[in-house]
Amino acid sequence: MAVIEVTNLHKRYGETVAVDDVSFSVTAGEIFGVLGPNGAGKTTTVECVAGLRVPDGGGVSVLGLDPRRDATRLRQLVGVQLQESQLPDRLRVTEALELYASFYRNPADPARLIDELGLGAKRNTPYEKLSGGQKQRLSIALALVGNPKIAILDELTTGLDPQARRDTWGLIERVRDSGVTVVLVTHFMEEAERLCDRLAVIDQGRVVALDSPAGLVSAVAPEQRIRFRPSAPVDDRLLTELPQVTAVTRSGTQVVVTGTGDVLHAVTSVLARNQIIAADLRLEQATLDDAFVELTGHRLND
Numbered sequence: 001m002a003v004i005e006v007t008n009l010h011k012r013y014g015e016t017v018a019v020d021d022v023s024f025s026v027t028a029g030e031i032f033g034v035l036g037p038n039g040a041g042k043t044t045t046v047e048c049v050a051g052l053r054v055p056d057g058g059g060v061s062v063l064g065l066d067p068r069r070d071a072t073r074l075r076q077l078v079g080v081q082l083q084e085s086q087l088p089d090r091l092r093v094t095e096a097l098e099l100y101a102s103f104y105r106n107p108a109d110p111a112r113l114i115d116e117l118g119l120g121a122k123r124n125t126p127y128e129k130l131s132g133g134q135k136q137r138l139s140i141a142l143a144l145v146g147n148p149k150i151a152i153l154d155e156l157t158t159g160l161d162p163q164a165r166r167d168t169w170g171l172i173e174r175v176r177d178s179g180v181t182v183v184l185v186t187h188f189m190e191e192a193e194r195l196c197d198r199l200a201v202i203d204q205g206r207v208v209a210l211d212s213p214a215g216l217v218s219a220v221a222p223e224q225r226i227r228f229r230p231s232a233p234v235d236d237r238l239l240t241e242l243p244q245v246t247a248v249t250r251s252g253t254q255v256v257v258t259g260t261g262d263v264l265h266a267v268t269s270v271l272a273r274n275q276i277i278a279a280d281l282r283l284e285q286a287t288l289d290d291a292f293v294e295l296t297g298h299r300l301n302d
């Protein structure tokens with residue numbers, strides 16, 4: 001079931017075309033990524049979804065509602081965490097959450113959210129004294145305090161150290177697992193690959209691909225390479241006869257098999273049937289990064 005439908009969205013700022021015909025839909029219960037380089041039009045797109053910007057053309061439907069006409073109703077249903085949200089320096093964590101909770105008819109319990117987001121030790125700390133990771137966790141808590149059906153999170157992990165980034169990823173998965181649909185804007189490939197169920201790759205205001213991370217990779221670079229050292233001599237024909245195998249080469253004592261589809265399973269099965277053990281087995285696949293280059297002609301974060 002689609003909870004967000006974006007059709008032929010257009011938005012320009014003066015001469016700048018920020019969003020140039022973007023369409024996608026987001027399914028209930030997924031983490032949907034909007035991935036692209038800086039300036040691609042990601043924030044503008046999600047701002048139109050959140051009703052914070054008025055598109056020049058195209059349609060947006062969120063939970064069957066129009067973000068502009070039904071803004072008041074949607075505010076109760078959609079939690080938004082925008083880039084670099086700032087709070088007053090002196091506002092304490094609990095105060096911020098209680099303040100935001102008061103905007104909603106059916107808010108979450110601020111004390112419970114504080115615990116869930118690992119801010120228990122910081123509940124009385126003023127905003128200005130929080131670390132970058134703690135500020136991000138607070139901003140996620142603020143996006144969730146209204147008990148939303150959809151959470152829109154923009155560049156959540158920018159500026160975080162690797163550990164804080166990983167912690168945040170775990171948190172977002174728990175949000176999704178609790179039944180909230182998550183729209184995640186990111187320019188981090190690893191984040192998209194690790195977290196998103198499906199994603200729209202956006203470049204220069206256009207959607208260049210729409211799929212799961214694995215689907216995107218296999219669509220542009222279907223070949224996989226398997227390397228191993230066989231415990232006994234292998235007749236190449238054993239492998240080349242497999243429909244999944246496209247080539248078999250040797251590199252010193254290593255056998256290198258290139259193939260598509262379920263080639264790993266096919267190769268390991270035939271080896272096992274012939275009592276050959278594949279030592280030091282490695283599978284090399286293209287990454288989402290490779291897929292992005294293939295799709296756009298440039299690297300993501302150049």
Ligand code: ADP
Nearest residue numbers: 013016018036037038039040041042043044045
């Ligand atoms: P992203 O989120 O992918 O970095 P944005 O949606 O923020 O992309 O920006 C898309 C394009 O629109 C960029 O060229 C940006 O400079 C421009 N832009 C964004 N916001 C404004 C604005 N308020 N006024 C003028 N230009 C803007």
